Amino acid sequence: MGLNLIVLVKQVPDTQNITGEAMKEDGTVNRAALPAIFNPDDLHALEAALEVKEAIPGTKVHVLTMGPPSAAQVLKESLYRGADFTALISDRKFAGADTLATSYALKCAIEKIGTYDIVFCGRQAIDGDTAQVGPQTAEKLGINQITNVSSIEKVDPKKKELVAKRSIEGGFEIVKASFPLLLTVNDEEYVPRPPSVIKMMSYKNAGVGGDESAYDESYLNSAGTERNKDIISLWDIAAIHARVESCGLAGSPTKVKKIESVILKSEDIKMIENTGEAIADMVHELIADHTLG
Amino acid sequence: MSSKNSVMVFIQQDDGTVSDVSIELLSKARDLATQLRTEVTGVLIGDAVKAEAAGLVPYGVDEIFVIEDKRLKNYTPVPYTKVMVEMIKKHEPQIVLYGATTTGRDLGPRIASNLKVGLTADCTDLQIGDYSFKDSEYKDILYQIRPAFGGNIIATIVAPEKKPQMATVREGVMKVGSPQPGYKGKITPVTFSFSDADFPSEIIKRIREEKLVDLKGSQIIVSGGIGVGSKENFALIYELAHTLGGEVGASRAAVDAGFISKDHQVGQTGTTVRPKLYIACGISGAIQHRAGMSESARIIAINTDNEAPIFQIAHYGIVGDLNDVIPKFIKAFKAKE
Numbered sequence A: 001m002g003l004n005l006i007v008l009v010k011q012v013p014d015t016q017n018i019t020g021e022a023m024k025e026d027g028t029v030n031r032a033a034l035p036a037i038f039n040p041d042d043l044h045a046l047e048a049a050l051e052v053k054e055a056i057p058g059t060k061v062h063v064l065t066m067g068p069p070s071a072a073q074v075l076k077e078s079l080y081r082g083a084d085f086t087a088l089i090s091d092r093k094f095a096g097a098d099t100l101a102t103s104y105a106l107k108c109a110i111e112k113i114g115t116y117d118i119v120f121c122g123r124q125a126i127d128g129d130t131a132q133v134g135p136q137t138a139e140k141l142g143i144n145q146i147t148n149v150s151s152i153e154k155v156d157p158k159k160k161e162l163v164a165k166r167s168i169e170g171g172f173e174i175v176k177a178s179f180p181l182l183l184t185v186n187d188e189e190y191v192p193r194p195p196s197v198i199k200m201m202s203y204k205n206a207g208v209g210g211d212e213s214a215y216d217e218s219y220l221n222s223a224g225t226e227r228n229k230d231i232i233s234l235w236d237i238a239a240i241h242a243r244v245e246s247c248g249l250a251g252s253p254t255k256v257k258k259i260e261s262v263i264l265k266s267e268d269i270k271m272i273e274n275t276g277e278a279i280a281d282m283v284h285e286l287i288a289d290h291t292l293g
Numbered sequence B: 001m002s003s004k005n006s007v008m009v010f011i012q013q014d015d016g017t018v019s020d021v022s023i024e025l026l027s028k029a030r031d032l033a034t035q036l037r038t039e040v041t042g043v044l045i046g047d048a049v050k051a052e053a054a055g056l057v058p059y060g061v062d063e064i065f066v067i068e069d070k071r072l073k074n075y076t077p078v079p080y081t082k083v084m085v086e087m088i089k090k091h092e093p094q095i096v097l098y099g100a101t102t103t104g105r106d107l108g109p110r111i112a113s114n115l116k117v118g119l120t121a122d123c124t125d126l127q128i129g130d131y132s133f134k135d136s137e138y139k140d141i142l143y144q145i146r147p148a149f150g151g152n153i154i155a156t157i158v159a160p161e162k163k164p165q166m167a168t169v170r171e172g173v174m175k176v177g178s179p180q181p182g183y184k185g186k187i188t189p190v191t192f193s194f195s196d197a198d199f200p201s202e203i204i205k206r207i208r209e210e211k212l213v214d215l216k217g218s219q220i221i222v223s224g225g226i227g228v229g230s231k232e233n234f235a236l237i238y239e240l241a242h243t244l245g246g247e248v249g250a251s252r253a254a255v256d257a258g259f260i261s262k263d264h265q266v267g268q269t270g271t272t273v274r275p276k277l278y279i280a281c282g283i284s285g286a287i288q289h290r291a292g293m294s295e296s297a298r299i300i301a302i303n304t305d306n307e308a309p310i311f312q313i314a315h316y317g318i319v320g321d322l323n324d325v326i327p328k329f330i331k332a333f334k335a336k337e
């Protein structure tokens, strides 16, 4: 009795490894220069789903992402690791979505898949950094959730329930809950597997196809070859039966009023010689201004 | 019945004790409510928690709604969402605040999704101001200020069109106000009827240890990173901290390496601190570490690598081996008289 699993993954700019090239002269980050990567927590979420699939024969792993055409890359990487089905949810009308509009579109896409037992999300994306999309999607689907899961202790496909360990401040909880259920997975215990070389060979040319062709970007066209051109489904707003007014900027109650780049350099640093005398001078200065007492 | 348009706080309790962040939020809510000429309300959910409410009123809280049930003892998402959604619909607050804790970040988004309103994550500041958008002028809107992009940017978010405006707020960033002993506020028990279907999660086990380390309350913090080299060598960090009368902090890498327990971790996924003096020893200064300490009044960085990013935010920099620098520091301080 296999399970139906859905994993939500996001392509993000790599905000964690900012190299010199992505730094502007004024000490701020050039966001456009950051490479696009698989959101780190989502690799842990995918790993959790793949481990359930391996333990329970007949289980299928569906991976969904909402994003621009280039986000198909994270779906390819999911295929390399063992996903059974992938879909790119992409439409210009999704642009500018906050977490509410994002979770609405993801809910519509999940309902298009139909029956499911567990939805896996990463705990948090490293660009928006909100950790809101998982719980918001669960509420829209009307299902229970367990967030900040570090491991799944037990899955019972007959009773349709699982036991998971979730981290809380200063400790953990062991929680039991029935399907359908949404989990957000953190990076504490799962070790994401590397891509399989054999799968990489077979999906190397995987392209995006689908119900309707929402885009004719060259990226999509160049990716496909005859053999497995349409491996990655492409779903636009009509395909997932979403209401336009609930998507993208129109469906987003939050607005960004202002963005300030954090300046990573301080103006006045005092370099202290590594000598007993210089360090003693610094200590005296700190005592004099009451920093040290 | 309290007035509508209040500033409402979800009062988080853990094992029956109100969390520090909730007191921080009630204090901030008081400031905001005074500016907006409205009331502060709180919602406290749990089992036998009513006695906790009285201690919160002096922070300037006008009404605290208390919802008690044995099955609400520990937080689970479904019944807590049900209670908060109903309380918000009934009392129509203009602002609702949650701590950006594991609980607040589990609960807040479910409520926002249910009510179809905005939610700003992990705010580090809240202000009131005006906003104009598409020929509309909005007065007295909540500016929700938060770091994003791994801490590389600070965004000001507004949600002017829908009420309530909701935010989760990082622990430790809002200052606790001074309690006014005579403040008059009501404590109002509210009854809810639940069915078994409202409790789909069963907590089989819950292990939680109170933090033994008081990083937030410490004016001097001496932190060690991977550069300390070993668990044994952390003794040197402890010695400097004790000499200066401070607490010991650490980078996540030092925690992951097993040098010291997670309670000591400073940063995005640890504790946010802003002491008078922060001494970073053998810490490179990754953005996630700086997110938790860059507001310190004075920062001293001790590092062998003169290009370590920590020097970019330090006020004093010492390029050298911490095993050599720290003993000199201790000696200089002890010799101060």
Ligand SMILES: Cc1cc2nc3c(=O)[nH]c(=O)nc-3n(C[C@H](O)[C@H](O)[C@H](O)COP(=O)(O)OP(=O)(O)OC[C@H]3O[C@@H](n4cnc5c(N)ncnc54)[C@H](O)[C@@H]3O)c2cc1C
Pocket (backbone or CB within 6 Å): A008, A009, A010, A039, A041, A042, A045, A064, A065, A066, A067, A097, A098, A099, A100, A102, A106, A120, A121, A122, A123, A124, A125, A126, A127, A128, A129, A130, A131, A132, A133, A134, A254, B118, B119, B120, B121, B146, B148, B149, B153, B155, B157
């Ligand atoms: C500077 C800045 C600040 C922002 N602040 C807010 C804010 O305070 N409130 C708000 O509502 N929006 C905010 N947004 C918008 C928000 O980033 C987007 O809505 C984004 O689509 C999802 O949020 P996130 O990146 O925080 O994801 P998270 O909620 O952190 O993601 C959690 C998990 O949800 C899944 N997921 C998230 N996005 C997708 C996707 N597109 N496709 C598939 N799975 C996905 C993944 O499993 C992911 O690990 C902000 C955006 C920016 C640029």
Ligand SMILES: Cc1cc2nc3c(=O)[nH]c(=O)nc-3n(C[C@H](O)[C@H](O)[C@H](O)COP(=O)(O)OP(=O)(O)OC[C@H]3O[C@@H](n4cnc5c(N)ncnc54)[C@H](O)[C@@H]3O)c2cc1C
Pocket (backbone or CB within 6 Å): A016, B224, B225, B226, B227, B228, B250, B251, B252, B253, B254, B265, B266, B267, B268, B269, B270, B271, B281, B282, B283, B284, B285, B286, B287, B288, B289, B292, B302, B303, B304, B305, B308, B320, B321, B322, B323
């Ligand atoms: C999602 C996420 C959340 C995170 N949250 C946090 C967080 O909350 N807090 C946190 O700290 N990190 C956090 N990190 C990790 C962070 O990115 C860094 O990996 C970590 O802070 C590095 O720790 P470090 O400075 O001790 O180690 P390193 O970066 O390895 O630096 C060690 C430093 O020690 C110096 N050194 C070596 N030997 C000596 C010596 N003898 N004397 C003096 N100096 C010496 C080296 O020059 C180097 O600069 C997070 C990462 C992620 C991805």
